[in-house]
Structure formats: C-alpha cells, structure tokens
Amino acid sequence: MVAKERYILSLDQGTTSSRAILFNKSGLIIGVKQIQFTQIFPKPGWVEHDPLEIWSTQLEAARGAIEAAQIEPDQIEAVGITNQRETAVLWDRATGKPVHNAIVWQCRRSADICQELRALGLSAMVREKTGLVLDPYFSGTKLMWLFAEYPELRRRAEKGELMFGTVDSWLIYNLTGRHMTDPTNASRTLLFNIREGKWDEELLKVFNIPAAILPEVAPSSSNFGTLRKELLGVAAPVTGCAGDQQAALFGHACYEPGMAKNTYGTGCFTLMNTGSFPVESKHNLLTTVAWDLGKGYTYALEGSVFIAGAVIQWLRDQMGLVADSAESERLAKSVEDSGEVFLVPAFVGMGAPYWDPDARGTVVGITRGTTRAHFVRAALESIAYQSRDLLVAMEKDFGRPISCIKADGGASANNFLMQFQADVLDRSVVLPEVGEITALGAAYLAGLSTGYWENLEEVERNWRRKREYLPEMAAEKRGRLVGSWEKAVKAARSYKPED
Numbered sequence: 001m002v003a004k005e006r007y008i009l010s011l012d013q014g015t016t017s018s019r020a021i022l023f024n025k026s027g028l029i030i031g032v033k034q035i036q037f038t039q040i041f042p043k044p045g046w047v048e049h050d051p052l053e054i055w056s057t058q059l060e061a062a063r064g065a066i067e068a069a070q071i072e073p074d075q076i077e078a079v080g081i082t083n084q085r086e087t088a089v090l091w092d093r094a095t096g097k098p099v100h101n102a103i104v105w106q107c108r109r110s111a112d113i114c115q116e117l118r119a120l121g122l123s124a125m126v127r128e129k130t131g132l133v134l135d136p137y138f139s140g141t142k143l144m145w146l147f148a149e150y151p152e153l154r155r156r157a158e159k160g161e162l163m164f165g166t167v168d169s170w171l172i173y174n175l176t177g178r179h180m181t182d183p184t185n186a187s188r189t190l191l192f193n194i195r196e197g198k199w200d201e202e203l204l205k206v207f208n209i210p211a212a213i214l215p216e217v218a219p220s221s222s223n224f225g226t227l228r229k230e231l232l233g234v235a236a237p238v239t240g241c242a243g244d245q246q247a248a249l250f251g252h253a254c255y256e257p258g259m260a261k262n263t264y265g266t267g268c269f270t271l272m273n274t275g276s277f278p279v280e281s282k283h284n285l286l287t288t289v290a291w292d293l294g295k296g297y298t299y300a301l302e303g304s305v306f307i308a309g310a311v312i313q314w315l316r317d318q319m320g321l322v323a324d325s326a327e328s329e330r331l332a333k334s335v336e337d338s339g340e341v342f343l344v345p346a347f348v349g350m351g352a353p354y355w356d357p358d359a360r361g362t363v364v365g366i367t368r369g370t371t372r373a374h375f376v377r378a379a380l381e382s383i384a385y386q387s388r389d390l391l392v393a394m395e396k397d398f399g400r401p402i403s404c405i406k407a408d409g410g411a412s413a414n415n416f417l418m419q420f421q422a423d424v425l426d427r428s429v430v431l432p433e434v435g436e437i438t439a440l441g442a443a444y445l446a447g448l449s450t451g452y453w454e455n456l457e458e459v460e461r462n463w464r465r466k467r468e469y470l471p472e473m474a475a476e477k478r479g480r481l482v483g484s485w486e487k488a489v490k491a492a493r494s495y496k497p498e499d
C-alpha cells in the first residue's frame with residue numbers, strides 16, 4: 001500500500017475573517033476556506049470581537065479546508081497558527097467561556113491609561129524591556145482597562161480563576177486544552193521582556209496584572225499540544241505559532257539579518273530581520289521577536305504606514321478618480337511622471353519614522369497642467385515614498401543596508417507601484433509565487449517542528465519568486481524626487497487646523 005501524502009494545516013485567524021489553508025510539502029496550497037465574522041463597534045474608536053465566534057469560524061474554516069482539499073483528516077501532519085496580534089481575550093479557567101468580548105488591537109479604549117503611564121515616566125523602561133511604546137494598540141493596557149472597569153474580574157484573576165491570552169492562546173486552548181503562547185505574540189502584550197524571554201515581574205507589578213492569568217510561553221516552532229480528536233477527526237499536534245506579521249516574515253524566507261518584508265494592504269506592515277540581537281530604534285520603530293525556533297530568539301524591527309492601499313480606495317470611493325484599483329496602474333503609467341505633484345496621505349496623522357498624529361493629508365505642486373493621471377500617480381507614489389521612509393529608518397537603526405524587500409498584500413499586484421518602490425529605494429523588490437505568505441509562514445513553523453521539512457534550507461528551496469523588480473532610476477533623479485517628497489511631508493506636518 002502506498003503511504004498517503006501528508007499535509008500541514010495552517011489556521012490564519014485575521015481581523016475580519018478566519019481562514020484555514022492546507023499546504024503540501026512544496027509549500028503549495030491544496031485547500032482553502034475563509035469565513036468572515038462580526039465586527040463589534042460599541043463606541044467610536046472601540047472595536048470588539050466575540051471570542052466564541054472567532055473560535056467557531058476558525059473551526060468551520062478548518063473543516064472546510066479539509067473538505068476543499070478532499071483529503072482524510074489523518075493526512076494532517078501538524079497544525080500551525082497565525083493570528084491578528086495584540087487582541088486580548090480573557091476567559092474562565094473552569095468553564096472555558098470568555099468573560100468579556102475580545103478587545104481588538106485597533107481598539108483605542110485604553111488611550112487614557114496609556115497617557116497616565118506615560119505621565120508616570122514609564123516610556124523608557126517599557127521600550128527597553130518590551131521594544132514597544134505605550135499605545136492602546138498593545139494588549140497590556142486593554143487588560144488594565146478590563147480590570148479597572150470590572151473589579152470582579154480582577155478579584156477572580158487574582159484567585160487564579162481566569163486565563164488571559166492573545167488570539168493564538170485562545171485558539172490553542174480550544175484546540176488542545178493547553179494555555180500557551182509563543183514569544184512573537186507575547187512580545188506584543190507590553191508584559192513580556194523580549195531580552196530575557198519571560199513575563200516581566202516589574203511590568204506586571206507596575207500594570208497591576210496578576211501573573212496567574214498568563215499563558216506558558218513556548219518556542220514558535222514547538223509542541224503546543226494535541227488536537228482534541230472530536231474537532232477534526234484527527235489528534236494531530238499543534239507545532240507552529242506566530243503573530244501574523246512575523247509569520248509573513250518567516251513565510252517570505254527572510255531568514256538572514258537585513259532581509260525585510262513589506263505587506264502592501266490597507267496600510268503597510270514592514271518588518272526587517274535583525275538577527276539574534278534586539279535593536280533599539282532611534283526612529284520610533286518597534287523592536288519585536290521575529291520567531292523562536294528553540295535555539296534563541298531572532299529579532300525584528302517593525303514599522304507601519306497607516307494609509308497605503310487605502311489611498312487608492314479613497315481615490316475610488318470618495319474622489320471618484322478611478323473606477324477600480326487596477327485602473328490606478330493604467331493611469332499612472334499613462335504619464336511620464338507625477339508632474340511634480342506630491343500627495344502626502346496623512347489622513348490619520350503619520351506613523352514611523354515621524355509619529356505625528358496631528359499631520360493631515362496634503363497635496364503640493366498642483367499647476368494648471370495637472371491631470372487626473374498625475375494625481376493618481378502621485379497617490380501611488382506616496383505608498384512607495386512612505387515605505388521608503390520607514391525602510392531607510394530601519395537601515396539607520398540597524399546600521400546596515402537592507403538586502404532586498406519581499407512584497408505581498410493587495411497593492412503588491414500593482415506593477416507600477418512595485419517598480420517605483422524599487423526605484424526610490426534603490427533595492428530590488430521581490431514578489432513570491434504563493435500569495436498566502438502569512439499562512440505559509442505558520443505552516444513552515446509547524447512542519448519544521450515535526451521534521452516534515454528538515455531545516456530552513458529545505459524550506460528556503462521551496463521559496464519561488466513570481467517576479468523581481470530591479471531599481472532602474474538614475475541616482476540624480478531619485479535624489480531629486482525624494483527631496484521633493486520630504487518637502488511635501490514638511491508641508492503636511494506644518495499645517496495644523498487648530499493653529
């Protein structure tokens with residue numbers, strides 16, 4: 001009898017949908033299922049998810065992927081998990097039921113708590129230990145909010161009756177019964193010391209968070225427990241776990257220091273592998289754990305551009321300048337350049353390296369000759385310029401040039417944008433063949449742990465490029481364009497509506 005082929009099941013629990021993807025040994029997709037779930041907005045700026053719906057959609061997606069791939073459950077070798085990061089879940093140790101909705105990474109409800117902590121002068125200590133800034137984005141102050149709002153929860157947490165976890169922990173708990181996480185997720189909580197690789201007693205004390213609620217931290221590629229057989233009909237091990245951005249870095253095979261990935265979605269998420277040392281940023285970037293393969297941490301620098309693909313949505317939906325996002329490429333290519341028009345889409349302020357929440361969107365250089373095509377081209381170029389600013393800041397912090405940029409996300413389908421990115425950065429931009437790079441990263445972590453893939457070299461051999469964009473722009477032109485962009489950024493930052 002011929003042995004049946006085996007596969008890795010990757011669970012990709014995102015902000016708006018739960019997805020499951022089955023990969024074969026070549027890293028190719030053999031089955032996918034995606035299910036959207038409810039976004040809950042109790043107040044302006046607040047975002048919640050129902051943890052039970054996260055779990056039920058994720059389980060249904062896993063079943064759907066197995067069905068789509070037409071395989072038997074016992075052909076699943078192992079399970080990898082990747083997830084929306086920072087989202088906080090609190091549940092009852094005895095019943096396994098959530099005691100509150102999940103507070104989503106986007107939720108700003110703990111802004112005042114962050115402000116108070118900053119006023120206490122804690123920013124430097126927090127950055128040194130966690131690599132993060134005191135922002136509501138991260139899980140720690142979401143937990144503080146819950147305990148301040150519901151004293152009963154604090155009492156129960158102190159008695160050891162509750163469990164806290166980011167979404168990975170919540171899934172692992174439901175899949176296997178164990179209370180665990182990995183360092184990429186732990187490093188987004190504000191409670192984890194990324195240098196020492198453990199929950200930080202001093203931070204727990206300052207934030208007044210009972211240690212009893214925290215999950216055990218295990219390497220990203222290691223055994224997180226065994227699936228309860230009744231769920232999928234197989235008792236496969238869960239052996240991979242990483243937050244979505246780190247999983248994408250891993251899926252892109254950015255295994256060497258100096259390799260970076262940029263996801264061109266609504267915003268851009270940029271991560272660069274900095275090797276075995278955490279690099280402290282002087283440019284408002286975050287320092288985070290990239291992964292732990294059980295032999296010490298690999299670290300990364302991280303930054304994000306708030307408005308990237310969203311500027312194209314804006315052109316389409318609010319301005320009516322393009323019918324669809326693909327038209328932006330045709331229009332941009334129909335003109336030689338942007339006609340000296342620069343658009344700074346600081347619609348919600350500017351992120352790293354600027355961190356200017358008060359900056360607002362600005363267009364400079366408009367003349368009587370400016371056309372729709374120039375305007376659209378300037379919008380696309382702004383995505384590349386903003387990413388350039390971030391990547392250059394990373395290079396400065398790291399002290400070494402970035403070797404190449406691996407790209408993914410919806411807007412990476414835009415050839416004009418990718419070529420312009422390579423040109424203004426003077427680095428090559430590479431697109432992978434498999435689009436589902438985040439899920440693939442989690443699958444690799446899981447398969448490396450069980451020996452499905454022997455080592456990183458084998459995984460790397462799987463990595464296939466779809467296309468590489470080489471820089472073609474003359475240095476003089478690049479310098480001129482970047483100089484003008486920087487002036488446009490200054491303009492965006494100098495205008496303050498309340499002045």
Ligand code: ADP
Nearest residue numbers: 265266309310312313325326409410411413414
């Ligand atoms: P997210 O995961 O953040 O929702 P996606 O990776 O699905 O985002 O990418 C969607 C974004 O990419 C949208 O903002 C859209 O405007 C942009 N986008 C999609 N296709 C193109 C294109 N061909 N050119 C430019 N932008 C695009």
